[in-house]
Amino acid sequence: MNLAVLGAQWGDEGKGKIVDLLTPRFDIVARYQGGHNAGHTVFVNGTKFVLRLIPSGMLHPGITCVIGNGVVVDPEALFAEVDELSRNGIDVGDRLVVSDKAHLILPYHRDLDLLAEARRGERKIGTTSRGIGPAYEDKIARRGIRVGDLADPDALEQNVRDNVLARNRLVHDSTMDWKPVFDQLLAHAARLQPWVRDISLMLNDAMSDGRCILFEGAQGTLLDIDHGTYPYVTSSNASIGGVCTGLGIGPRAIGGVLGVAKAYTTRVGEGPLPTELVGEMGNRLRDSGNEYGAVTGRPRRCGWYDAVAVRYGVRINGLDALALTKLDVLDGLDRIDVCTSYRCGSRRLTEFPSDVGQLSSCEPIYESLPGWSTPTRGIRRFSELPENARRYIARLEEISGVPAAIVSTGSEREHTIVRDDQRFQIPDRRVPA
Ligand code: GDP
Ligand code: IMO
Ligand code: MG
Numbered sequence: 412m413n414l415a416v417l418g419a420q421w422g423d424e425g426k427g428k429i430v431d432l433l434t435p436r437f438d439i440v441a442r443y444q445g446g447h448n449a450g451h452t453v454f455v456n457g458t459k460f461v462l463r464l465i466p467s468g469m470l471h472p473g474i475t476c477v478i479g480n481g482v483v484v485d486p487e488a489l490f491a492e493v494d495e496l497s498r499n500g501i502d503v504g505d506r507l508v509v510s511d512k513a514h515l516i517l518p519y520h521r522d523l524d525l526l527a528e529a530r531r532g533e534r535k536i537g538t539t540s541r542g543i544g545p546a547y548e549d550k551i552a553r554r555g556i557r558v559g560d561l562a563d564p565d566a567l568e569q570n571v572r573d574n575v576l577a578r579n580r581l582v583h584d585s586t587m588d589w590k591p592v593f594d595q596l597l598a599h600a601a602r603l604q605p606w607v608r609d610i611s612l613m614l615n616d617a618m619s620d621g622r623c624i625l626f627e628g629a630q631g632t633l634l635d636i637d638h639g640t641y642p643y644v645t646s647s648n649a650s651i652g653g654v655c656t657g658l659g660i661g662p663r664a665i666g667g668v669l670g671v672a673k674a675y676t677t678r679v680g681e682g683p684l685p686t687e688l689v690g691e692m693g694n695r696l697r698d699s700g701n702e703y704g705a706v707t708g709r710p711r712r713c714g715w716y717d718a719v720a721v722r723y724g725v726r727i728n729g730l731d732a733l734a735l736t737k738l739d740v741l742d743g744l745d746r747i748d749v750c751t752s753y754r755c756g757s758r759r760l761t762e763f764p765s766d767v768g769q770l771s772s773c774e775p776i777y778e779s780l781p782g783w784s785t786p787t788r789g790i791r792r793f794s795e796l797p798e799n800a801r802r803y804i805a806r807l808e809e810i811s812g813v814p815a816a817i818v819s820t821g822s823e824r825e826h827t828i829v830r831d832d833q834r835f836q837i838p839d840r841r842v843p844a
Contacts, residue, residue: 412623412666412667412838413437413618413623413624413625413626413664413665413666413667413838414433414436414437414624414625414626414665414666414667414668414669414837414838415625415626415628415651415654415665415667415668415669415728416429416430416433416625416626416627416628416669416671416734417626417627417628417631417632417649417650417651417668417669417670417671417728418628418629418630418631418632418634418649418670418671419631419632419670419671419672419721419724419725419728419730419733420631420632420633420672420673420676420677420678420717420720420721420724421631421633421634421676421677421678421679421684422449422629422630422631422634422649422678422679423450423631423673423677423679423702423704423705423711424631424671424672424673424736425452425671425673425734425736425737425819426451426467426627426628426629426671427450427451427452427453427461427462427467428452428453428454428736428819428822428824429669429671429734429736429817429819430451430466430467430468430625430627431453431455431467431468431470431471431824432817432824432827432829433625433837434467434468434470434471434474434625435471435841436623436625436837436838436839436840436841437468437474437623437624437625437840438474438475438617438622438623438624438840439468439474439475439476439477439614439617439622439623439624439625440466440467440468440469440474440475440476440477440624440625440627441466441476441477441478441479441610441614441624441625441626441627441658442464442465442466442476442477442478442479442482442627442629442657443479443481443482443626443627443628443653443654443656443657443658444479444481444482444628444629444630444647444648444649444653444657445482445483445543445628445629445630445645445647445649446463446464446482446483446484446485446488446516446541446542446543446546446629447463447464447485447488447489447492447516447541447706448538448539448541448543448629448630448645448706449462449463449464449629449630449706450462450463450704450705450706451463451467451627451629451705452705452822453467453470453824454822454823454824455470455823455824456823457823458499460496460499460501461705461706462492463488463492463706464478464482464484464485464488464489464492465478465489465492465493465496465503465507466478466627467627468625468627469496469501469503469506469507470501473506474506475506475507475508476506476507476508477508477509477510477610477613477614477658478507478508478509478510478513478610479510479513479610479657479658479659480510480511480512480513480610480611480657480658480659481513481647481648481653481656481657481658482510482513482657483513483514483515483516483542483543483546483547483550483647484509484513484514484515484516484558485515485516485541485542486515486596486599486602486603487599488516488541489509489603490599490602493507505605505606507606508606508608508610508613509558509603509606509607509608509610510558510607510608510609510610510611510658511557511558511559511607511608511609511610512557512558512559512610512659513557513558514546514547514549514550514555514556514557514558515546515555515556515557515558515560515596516541516542516543516546517542517546517556517574517592517596518542518592518595519542519545519575519578519587519592520542520543520545520546520549521540521541521542522542522582523542523545523578523581523582524538524540524541524542524543524544524545525540526582527544527545528540535681536642536643536644536680536681536682537643537679537680537681537682537709538645538680539680539704539706539707540707541706543645543646543647544645544646547646547647548646549574554570554573554574554577556570556571556574556596558603558607559607561596561597561599561600561603561604561607562600562604562607564597567593567596567597568593571589571592571593571596572589572593574589575587575588575589575592576589610658610659611658611659611660612659614658614659614660614664615659615660618660618664622840623838623840624664626654626658626665628649628650628653628654629647629649630645630647630649631649631724632649632650632670632723632724632727632728633678633720633723633724634649635647635648635649635650635653635727636648636649637650637652638650638723638727640682640683640767640770641767642767643680643681643682643683643767644682650724650727650728651665651668651727651728651729666838667731667732667835667837667838668728668729668730668731669730669731669732669733669734669816669817669835669837670721670724670725670728670730670732670733670734670813671733671734671736672716672721672724672733672734672735672736672811673700673716673735673736673737673740674716674735674736674737674738674740674741674803674807675696675700675713675714675715675716675737675740675741676713676714676715676716676717676720677696677700677702677711677712677713677714678711678712679704679707679709679710679711679712680709682767683767683770683771683773684712684714685714685717685719685720685750685753685770685773685774685775686714686715686716686717686748686750686775687712687713687714688713688714688715693712693713693714695744696713696714696740697710697711697713699740699742700713700737700740715747715748715749715750715775715777716747716749716750716807717750717775718749718750718751718807718810718811719750719751719752719753719760719761719762719763720763721733721811722762722763722810722811722812723762723763725811725812725813730813731813731816731835732813732814732815732816732817732833732834732835732837733807733808733811733813733814733815733816733817734815734816734817734818734819735804735807735815735817735818735819736819737819738787738796738800738803738804738818738819738820739786739787739788739789739820739821739826741782741783741800741803742783742784742785742786742787742788743782743783743784743786744782745781745782746779746780746781746782747779747780747781747782747803748777748778748779748780749777749778749779749780749806749807749810750775750776750777751776751777751778751810752776753773753774753775753776754773754774754775754776755769755772755773755774756772759776760773778806778810780799780802780803780806781799781802782799782803783797783798783799783800783803784797785797787800787820788820788821788826789820789821789823789825789826790820790826790828791820791825791826791827791828792828793818793828793830796818796828804818813835814830814833814834814835815830815833816829816830816831816833816835816836816837817829817830817837818830
């Protein structure tokens with residue numbers, strides 16, 4: 412059975428750690444959207460890896476990693492990542508597969524990202540300035556350049572000319588020359604070419620041969636272009652729908668959906684965050700959780716667990732279960748608040764509002780739970796958790812509406828409780844169904 416692992420909050424939930432942990436249960440790990448705006452951290456025996464474009468399964472030998480058509484690929488970022496992995500003893504070799512239909516991020520997309528942010532002024536989104544939005548804009552405008560286009564230099568030349576011209580029209584006084592862009596793309600083509608495939612065909616053939624796939628999401632449900640807190644979102648479908656469109660597989664191929672959620676909430680960039688804590692407690696969560704962006708180093712905004720937001724993630728993605736991460740960050744707190752609903756004017760809301768303006772005016776309604784003083788860090792058995800930690804998890808399960816099939820108690824692979832006794836069984840190719 413195949414499994415989708417995706418973010419149930421605003422990104423950085425710990426997807427990289429969970430994907431790396433579950434990878435031995437699968438044959439293939441496939442990214443379906445986003446680009447190198449993602450930063451998926453994996454710790455293996457004290458060594459830190461940050462995966463950006465390459466799926467987080469790459470650290471396991473023998474696993475094939477797929478970059479789907481729904482991903483936007485910056486070739487330079489991809490090569491830098493391959494080289495960095497190689498310096499750390501991970502040989503990508505022929506285990507990487509890149510869709511011929513994936514769109515390319517070109518150097519001017521990065522400039523356009525910065526320019527758009529500057530033009531937005533006060534209403535900026537706080538993007539990662541990786542050119543993600545402008546590359547998806549070109550895709551939707553049907554002028555994008557795809558990985559497969561690199562195989563036809565004549566058509567590519569015309570396409571690059573047209574695109575650079577279109578870009579020059581957008582940027583005041585710009586006379587960017589198309590030729591260096593074209594030459595650089597030709598140079599990249601040679602290195603990319605051995606990885607390029609029709610990944611829809613490859614994945615469907617693999618499934619017919621009985622192989623199992625883990626679909627890895629980037630960003631999170633509330634950053635989804637359709638279902639997130641628009642316009643403070645990324646430009647792709649981070650939620651479950653992105654799996655089918657971003658890989659060319661049918662919905663029945665998705666056997667289960669695991670939502671990764673922190674035991675509290677963070678967000679990086681602008682936009683509403685109802686449970687945000689700006690004072691001492693916010694700093695406490697940021698410090699103990701080391702909440703600084705894996706890609707940009709920006710401090711993340713921190714707040715209590717927002718069950719309204721996670722319940723929305725359960726609905727949008729049809730989540731079967733949660734992987735609840737960073738429980739250990741809450742160690743030592745006297746009381747822990749959990750947001751169960753919002754107050755919006757005179758109304759009490761139990762459902763996440765569609766409108767970002769309404770969300771901005773919502774106040775969280777909290778339930779306060781007792782904390783625990785004995786550390787949970789590194790605990791691997793549920794029964795060994797302090798009683799109040801178990802109660803906290805049970806309450807989160809109740810108000811979020813799904814079981815916590817995984818509880819993460821530290822950043823290392825081993826710092827994890829996998830609850831195979833739960834209502835939701837995480838698939839494992841090594842264990843016949
Ligand atoms: P992703 O983008 O969803 O993969 O998450 P990031 O890698 O951006 O951020 C998650 C951070 O939390 C990383 O630094 C992880 O190493 C770390 N992390 C993951 N799980 C745990 C956990 O259970 N406890 C602690 N303390 N850190 C964790
Ligand atoms: P992972 O996969 C957290 C946020 C940015 C910004 C908004 C739009 O590591 O969870 P973009 O550059 O995508 O146009 O920025 O989305 N953002 C993320 N926040 N984790 C991420 O990825 C993110 N990728 C983008 O901060 O608010
Ligand atoms: Mg991240």
